[in-house]
Amino acid sequence: MADIDKEKVAARLRERAQEIETRRKQIGAGENDQRDAELADYDQHPADQGSETFEQELDETTLAILDAEAKDVAEAQKRLEEGTYGTCIDGGEEIPAERLEAIPEALRCIEHQRIYDGQLRARGGPLL
Numbered sequence: 664m665a666d667i668d669k670e671k672v673a674a675r676l677r678e679r680a681q682e683i684e685t686r687r688k689q690i691g692a693g694e695n696d697q698r699d700a701e702l703a704d705y706d707q708h709p710a711d712q713g714s715e716t717f718e719q720e721l722d723e724t725t726l727a728i729l730d731a732e733a734k735d736v737a738e739a740q741k742r743l744e745e746g747t748y749g750t751c752i753d754g755g756e757e758i759p760a761e762r763l764e765a766i767p768e769a770l771r772c773i774e775h776q777r778i779y780d781g782q783l784r785a786r787g788g789p790l791l
C-alpha cells in the first residue's frame with residue numbers, strides 16, 4: 664500500500680462506522696414511534712396506507728444497505744491492520760487514491776465493484 668496514511672484512514676473508518684450506527688438507530692428506534700403515530704392517523708384514510716408500506720420497505724432497504732456498509736467498513740479496518748488496505752479484494756490491483764478518498768471503506772476498484780454490484784442485483788441483494 665503506497666501512499667496511505669494509516670492513522671488518517673483508521674480515523675475515517677471509525678467515523679464511517681459511527682455514522683452507520685447513528686443512522687441505524689434513527690431508523691430502528693425513533694422513526695418507529697413516528698410511524699405508529701402516523702399509522703393511527705391513517706386508520707381514517709385507508710387509501711394512504713400504500714405510502715406507509717412504501718416507507719417501511721424503504722427503511723428495510725436502507726437498513727440492508729447500512730448492514731452491507733458496516734460489513735465493508737469492518738473488512739476495510741481488518742485489511743488496514745493486515746496491510747492489504749487499498750488493494751482490490753477481487754483483482755488485487757491498487758484502488759485509485761481518489762476513490763479511497765471518496766469511499767474510505769471501498770474494497771474493490773471501480774471495475775470489480777461494478778461486476779460485484781451486478782451480481783448482487785441479480786440475486787436481489789442490497790445495492791451500494
Ligand SMILES: [Zn+2]
Nearest residue numbers: 751754772775
Ligand atoms: Zn479490481
